[in-house]
Amino acid sequence: MADLHFESALAHRIAPDTTSISIREISERGMIDLRGNTADKKFMSAAKSALGVELPKAPRTSTTFGDVQVLWLSTDQWLILTGRARVTALLGDLRKSLGTIFSLAVDVSDMRSIIRLEGDGVRETLMKGSTLDLISEDYAPGTVRRMRFAEIAALLHVVEQNMIDIYVFRSYADYAWEFLMKAARKGSEVKLFPNS
Amino acid sequence: MITVNCPVCGAEGDETDFHYGGQAHVRRPATTDAANVTDEEQRDYLFIRHNPKGLHFERWRCDRGCGKWFHAARDTVSLDFKAYYGITELPPDEIIAQAKGPWADYFKERMKAKK
Ligand SMILES: [Zn+2]
Numbered sequence: 140m141a142d143l144h145f146e147s148a149l150a151h152r153i154a155p156d157t158t159s160i161s162i163r164e165i166s167e168r169g170m171i172d173l174r175g176n177t178a179d180k181k182f183m184s185a186a187k188s189a190l191g192v193e194l195p196k197a198p199r200t201s202t203t204f205g206d207v208q209v210l211w212l213s214t215d216q217w218l219i220l221t222g223r224a225r226v227t228a229l230l231g232d233l234r235k236s237l238g239t240i241f242s243l244a245v246d247v248s249d250m251r252s253i254i255r256l257e258g259d260g261v262r263e264t265l266m267k268g269s270t271l272d273l274i275s276e277d278y279a280p281g282t283v284r285r286m287r288f289a290e291i292a293a294l295l296h297v298v299e300q301n302m303i304d305i306y307v308f309r310s311y312a313d314y315a316w317e318f319l320m321k322a323a324r325k326g327s328e329v330k331l332f333p334n335s
Numbered sequence: 336m337i338t339v340n341c342p343v344c345g346a347e348g349d350e351t352d353f354h355y356g357g358q359a360h361v362r363r364p365a366t367t368d369a370a371n372v373t374d375e376e377q378r379d380y381l382f383i384r385h386n387p388k389g390l391h392f393e394r395w396r397c398d399r400g401c402g403k404w405f406h407a408a409r410d411t412v413s414l415d416f417k418a419y420y421g422i423t424e425l426p427p428d429e430i431i432a433q434a435k436g437p438w439a440d441y442f443k444e445r446m447k448a449k450k
Binding site: 212 | 401
């Protein structure tokens with residue numbers, strides 16, 4: 140088998156200077172999809188011992204331990220992020236720790252593209268493609284939510300107050316990028332409250 | 336626009352964040368007795384649905400949230416959700432008590448079978 144190498148779906152895109160917020164791709168993160176039963180104590184502790192951090196049980200939350208980040212996706216599903224180079228080792232640890240426990244761990248590093256939005260007005264920009272009230276306190280840093288964004292499935296991760304990562308399936312990356320370029324174009328900023 | 340709340344993960348959104356899954360509690364006759372399914376039973380299972388004015392029971396999926404299916408009782412006139420309940424569950428008793436027409440008959444049957 141030929142050596143596999145990663146190539147970003149957005150490699151041909153250059154960081155724009157036409158937008159009011161910073162938009163760039165994050166391509167150095169690898170991803171593992173983990174599924175299992177939260178009610179199974181053995182599963183929860185096996186996952187913790189491999190990852191170094193507890194799987195978040197509360198909906199739409201995330202936890203971090205060093206380079207490892209765990210995002211809640213569903214009541215039985217998590218997305219684990221780590222450096223691309225570390226994924227194979229971490230997946231190995233995870234599978235060894237889980238053993239025969241009813242669960243599933245798969246390397247999905249190339250399944251999604253991550254686009255990082257940063258700056259004043261990120262939330263307002265994203266709300267152009269979403270029905271969610273992203274300026275409410277529900278979306279504090281750490282929040283993770285699967286959403287419908289610009290008519291496609293996306294995953295939102297609030298990293299900081301003014302920094303949000305959007306995960307889209309790889310085949311939609313180009314479309315999402317194009318949408319964001321237009322939604323964030325300078326001069327098209329939306330002021331939700333005139334005095335803010 | 337209708338606002339939906341997922342009883343599994345607590346996500347709130349409009350109907351575009353969710354997916355409507357048709358009428359609730361439709362049972363496949365072949366599951367209970369595959370050898371003796373009449374044409375009428377199979378027709379009813381595949382095609383015949385209630386179309387009530389008022390309280391109705393539906394399946395919904397938390398499409399852009401946790402991805403889980405759930406049941407909902409909804410008023411087809413006001414579009415208000417009256418209750419959410421698990422995908423393997425029956426509605427709360429006080430909602431069943433409000434069911435009319437074919438739904439009232441259906442729940443009467445189900446409750447009888449439960450006893
Ligand atoms: Zn949900």
